[in-house]
Amino acid sequence: xxxxxxxxxxxxxxxxxxxxxxxxxxxxxxxxxxxxxxxxxxxxxxxxxxxxxxxxxxxxxxxxxxxxxxxxxxxxxxxxxxxxxxxxxxxxxxxxxxxxxxxxxxxxxxxxxxxxxxx
Amino acid sequence: xxxxxxxxxxxxxxxxxxxxxxxxxxxxxxxxxxxxxxxxxxxxxxxxxxxxxxxxxxxxxxxxxxxxxxxxxxxxxxxxxxxxxxxxxxxxxxxxxxxxxxxxxxx
Numbered sequence: 001x002x003x004x005x006x007x008x009x010x011x012x013x014x015x016x017x018x019x020x021x022x023x024x025x026x027x028x029x030x031x032x033x034x035x036x037x038x039x040x041x042x043x044x045x046x047x048x049x050x051x052x053x054x055x056x057x058x059x060x061x062x063x064x065x066x067x068x069x070x071x072x073x074x075x076x077x078x079x080x081x082x083x084x085x086x087x088x089x090x091x092x093x094x095x096x097x098x099x100x101x102x103x104x105x106x107x108x109x110x111x112x113x114x115x116x117x118x119x
Numbered sequence: 120x121x122x123x124x125x126x127x128x129x130x131x132x133x134x135x136x137x138x139x140x141x142x143x144x145x146x147x148x149x150x151x152x153x154x155x156x157x158x159x160x161x162x163x164x165x166x167x168x169x170x171x172x173x174x175x176x177x178x179x180x181x182x183x184x185x186x187x188x189x190x191x192x193x194x195x196x197x198x199x200x201x202x203x204x205x206x207x208x209x210x211x212x213x214x215x216x217x218x219x220x221x222x223x224x225x226x
Binding site for chain 1: 151153155161162163164165168169174206208210213214215216217218219220
């Protein structure tokens, strides 16, 4: 299974960050996995953003919940992240990652997508 | 949120050394603790899940132990490819949280 993030590398403050993860070699319609987003600010550690399940149910980190949206499209084997009202603090590498449904360990990971928030 | 505290934050060691990293949780997480290796510019890779179980690709010089709040991660006989940053991660409760990382570099 391979995951690949795509989306703009530059977003203006107050706008919406949108990323898509394309899954190959596996199916987002499988009930056995969760589809996660994790970010890493420059020079910092890892922050779990949230996940979406094949049936559309989601779980978000409360620190971001008011600005977050996730969706999943099984026909294209993709899932997406939207983060609204971004600031410079949202500048980070964003990873899409799979985890088993019943155990939250992460792998495989996408290569990561650097998103810079700047005017 | 459960806070994960790794120690040390950085570590210098030589090829062939044995190194140990600790991870302490702010509350009981049973054995819901995973370890990752991250090299510069790359995504993290899962090394150990549920505190002590090695992923299939991981060499036997890596090991993990612990339960409850205190965990350790050991590399016996460091190899050149082991120099990286290591993270612990808990999944007892949401939100899933990570330690701040331990950077392991060559002395």
